[in-house]
Amino acid sequence: MHVHLTHHPRRFSPTSATRLTVGVALPLCGILTACQPAPRLDLEAATSMGDAVGLSGSVEFRKLSTDDSPLDEPAVSGRLTLPDAMRRAVTTDPALQAALARVRMAVADADQVRLLPNPVMFVVVRFGAGSPQVEASFVQDFMAGLQIPRRASAADNRLRAKAADAVTSALDAAAEVQERYAAAQAASALVPALRTRLKVMEQMTSIADDRLAAGEAGAGDVATLGAQRVSLEVDIERAVLAEREARIRLARVIGEPSSAAVWELDAWTAPPTELQPESSWVNTGLARRPEIQSIGWQLAALGDDKALAHLVPWEEEDALLPLPNPWEPASAGVDYQKDGNDAIGPSFATPVPIFDMGQSRRARVSAEVQAARNDMLTARRKVVEEVRTAYQTLLASTSNLRRIREQLIPLQERRRSISDGAYRAGEADVTVLFLAEQDLRLAQTQAIEVELQSSNALVRLQRAVGGAAAARTLTSASTATNIENTNAPQLTSIEKVNP
Numbered sequence: 001m002h003v004h005l006t007h008h009p010r011r012f013s014p015t016s017a018t019r020l021t022v023g024v025a026l027p028l029c030g031i032l033t034a035c036q037p038a039p040r041l042d043l044e045a046a047t048s049m050g051d052a053v054g055l056s057g058s059v060e061f062r063k064l065s066t067d068d069s070p071l072d073e074p075a076v077s078g079r080l081t082l083p084d085a086m087r088r089a090v091t092t093d094p095a096l097q098a099a100l101a102r103v104r105m106a107v108a109d110a111d112q113v114r115l116l117p118n119p120v121m122f123v124v125v126r127f128g129a130g131s132p133q134v135e136a137s138f139v140q141d142f143m144a145g146l147q148i149p150r151r152a153s154a155a156d157n158r159l160r161a162k163a164a165d166a167v168t169s170a171l172d173a174a175a176e177v178q179e180r181y182a183a184a185q186a187a188s189a190l191v192p193a194l195r196t197r198l199k200v201m202e203q204m205t206s207i208a209d210d211r212l213a214a215g216e217a218g219a220g221d222v223a224t225l226g227a228q229r230v231s232l233e234v235d236i237e238r239a240v241l242a243e244r245e246a247r248i249r250l251a252r253v254i255g256e257p258s259s260a261a262v263w264e265l266d267a268w269t270a271p272p273t274e275l276q277p278e279s280s281w282v283n284t285g286l287a288r289r290p291e292i293q294s295i296g297w298q299l300a301a302l303g304d305d306k307a308l309a310h311l312v313p314w315e316e317e318d319a320l321l322p323l324p325n326p327w328e329p330a331s332a333g334v335d336y337q338k339d340g341n342d343a344i345g346p347s348f349a350t351p352v353p354i355f356d357m358g359q360s361r362r363a364r365v366s367a368e369v370q371a372a373r374n375d376m377l378t379a380r381r382k383v384v385e386e387v388r389t390a391y392q393t394l395l396a397s398t399s400n401l402r403r404i405r406e407q408l409i410p411l412q413e414r415r416r417s418i419s420d421g422a423y424r425a426g427e428a429d430v431t432v433l434f435l436a437e438q439d440l441r442l443a444q445t446q447a448i449e450v451e452l453q454s455s456n457a458l459v460r461l462q463r464a465v466g467g468a469a470a471a472r473t474l475t476s477a478s479t480a481t482n483i484e485n486t487n488a489p490q491l492t493s494i495e496k497v498n499p
Helices: 014-032 041-053 082-092 094-113 142-146 148-213 219-253 278-288 290-308 359-424 430-464 468-472 493-497
Strands: 002-006 120-126 133-141 331-339 341-349
Touching: 041 148, 041 468, 082 148, 082 219, 094 148, 142 148, 148 219, 148 290, 148 359, 148 430, 219 430, 278 359, 278 430, 278 468, 290 359, 359 430, 430 468
Parallel strands: 002 331
Antiparallel strands: 002 133, 120 133, 331 341
């Protein structure tokens, strides 16, 4: 809707100006009441990120001064705890900062739609017989003003969707650093275990050499032990490389890709086993996952878009007979002209909707709504799958870990001790001792692998329900979790069996 104010600057009467001002001010009052500032969800999103991943405080938006920013954050020296690694990962992750920038973009969009379009001034000067005629008009699009409430609602809903996307990025960053940290923990525990086994193997090789020199053993025993020692050295080199790779990956996610990555890490801590039923985790995931919340806000924004495509801006989105909006390009106002006699009166112009009935616009919005609803269904099904998979993996891996540490490793240690005593006494050949040593090393390696599996399962379960804050209510309060552990280092299963 447009208002045309056309007047001759020398002959326009004050009385007419007064009536025109009142006529324009009344609809302006209704429009300006809807022009409230956009919600500052960029700040709310920054705060909710820390809460979701279990960190205190908010995540600040960091502005990069140049395109070529430094690769590395200030280096961490000494000990790197898991909470410190998470805090550094979440606060320095470029993908998360980009998500926060998109939140600010959405805030700017929400502020923009609340502004009335700028009026346009036209000045026309006509020369002819007599004095020049000057006409001045101000054109204001009032239909855009009447649509401000709906457009503002749509922009606010899209802003909330971007805030939920930012929380998703924070959860992804936290989950990645936890998995990288657990991989570095496992690799760091495997190398000392293999080196302890190498010392034992060197002792057995020395005994075999002495027995061969005394004629009490054959050359086959020495060759077998020597081959086993070389094979173990190869395994150690592979484990050292795996540890180095795990630490480099961890350095990247905490913002130090060029770091030496020689920090001291926390010892692995068993995840909680006293969990709420699986259905509780699924319900929490469906209610707390930011991906689902984001699609919900997008659907709300599409509802506003659909309402804007109807007959009037404020019509409900579920109207039975949505019609095109024929008034959107309409204009109304007051024209004044000086052509011999002064003339003033109202003017009204409206298009005749013959060719464009708005059907394409409505069809597009309806298709977008259907796409968003299907995306919502896909996201909900994926949440159920991720929660159930992580839940079952956590239960199974913790049960297996308990079985390995409490039953298998003690039995294999006893077997190796018996075989070692028999070999030293000359009552058994080296093959028996070799098999016992091999099986013990395999059991200890299995313990480390299952420890890593348990840690990753816990991380994925927390991610599946919407973060550590959501998961905290579903675990026993008396059970320490891997994320919250900040106590002194504890011995792993490998260190316990190899003092």
